[in-house]
Amino acid sequence: MSFTVISAGPLSSIQDLGRMGYQESGFSPSGAADTDALKALNLLLNNDPGEAAVEMTLLGMTIRFDSECVFAVTGVDDSPVMNGVKLPMYQAVQAHAGDELSFGYAVDGVRTYFGIAGGFDIPVSMGSRSTGMKFSVGGYHGRKLAAGDVISFREIITELPNMALRKMDPPVISQQVTLRVVPGPQNEAFSEESLALFFSRTYQVSDNADRMGIRLNGPRIKAKEGSDIISDATANGAIQIINEGLPIILMQDRQTTGGYAKIACVISADLPLAGQLKPGAEIHFEPITVQKAQSVLRMKEVKYKRTYKKINRRRSIEKSI
């Protein structure tokens, strides 16, 4: 009831929807960078939407199944191949003991997710299975996966109902995106001209983009009295303006506090898009109200639940999102 890692790729780690409740103690939430892909994976596999999966980065793993299971692959297409045969993305697939599955390079984005029906047997640490790599909490022994690791399964599931229905059209992953943001909390630290510049121009993802944050290049935004603030708390998607006047989008492994003014925060519905951006990707920021952002998220959730119920008729997901 397991798979064995033959080669792990540069950064493959166990992630779910993140670890909430410990940010006041300095634990960043961790969690999947592309939560849309993670939730789609779990929809296909009859799992809770937030079940943990392996998040791969740019170059995927090669694994051997030690037992039967049902799995799927979502996120950016990194050309998964099982026993020499190319596999479809966004589709539940049965595997048998001895099958070898290898993932290649991601071309159109950054992160690919691999999960199984029933979930991996990873202990819940502080409320989550996500790997906090900086502080060695959660996931597989608190670290990214390495060759030789054996990941066990929690349940033996060899088949799911409606196997023929368990597929979706993969979403188009773009490197030219509009990210909707709610201005604030420190937008007042910037002049009207600065705000106008920020919202009208295009920013490019720099080479410095990882699970902590995405540094951008583009027009410099000057805070009226410097960008330093008395350190306050950070949030997923918050956009800090550092002293050079350039923005950083804070991601799941961010530090929980920071001393730079935050001009805006990417809305929850759009943040998964940022998790797929490569160096050179182009971003346009569009300001919307918090009310509008919440209605966008509600509509997205209604759509997700509808699809979920269509495929997984016998399972209720009311208690989790």
Add this chain to the structure above:
Amino acid sequence: MTEDFRIFPVGDSAVTVAFGNEISPELNGRVHALKNAILMSGWTGIRDMNPTYCSLLINYDPLTLTYQVLTRRIRRIMRGLKDVKENSSRIFLLPVCYGGKYGEDLKDVAALAGISEEEVVRRHTAPDYLIYMLGFLPGFSYLGGLDPSLNTPRLKVPRTVIPAGSVGIGGAQTGVYPLDSPGGWRLIGRTPVRPYDPRTEMILYHAGDYIRFFPIDEAEYRRIEKEVEAGTYVCPEERRYV
């Protein structure tokens, strides 16, 4: 009447309640009072709260709790909070082995202050330090209350690895490195105590608590270190009444 706090949206899933723009125990006390009041109220949809120097970040589930409802509730709770003060806090007593190989920069801190090493230790162990907030790393505490005579500039070239438990001074701040990490603070000692234990998932202290350091010798350090490793060490604690 104008309110003496402001609520800002942080995206669609968090708000920050800002109480002002200065580092003071009074403002920080209000941050913790609001956090505790929200905890006591048991609102559904609150995911996580992160108190900092002078603001409280509240992460919430927007599918359960809308921005309007949350901000209305915060305003209502704030009205009842006007004169409420926390009447007691915990003080954690952290044993520290000062100087020598545990605190390589103690002699420099003493020289820069123009006092003896013993006097640095006396002044560093005297105050109860308020934990304004935790951040940077799990358990890294931003403490208030360092004796101004001990203010020491950070190292010009930061160390690449500082061992967990190291107690340092950086500018007007002092604190404990909870994990091995790079850093530029001057190291004056080391505590065998760890602010959180991954085995039990227990976190020793929280923002709003106090820390007081007390000096131990190397033999005592080794003894406590063994107890910490075995998971049997209990950090001494006192209560502070305001």
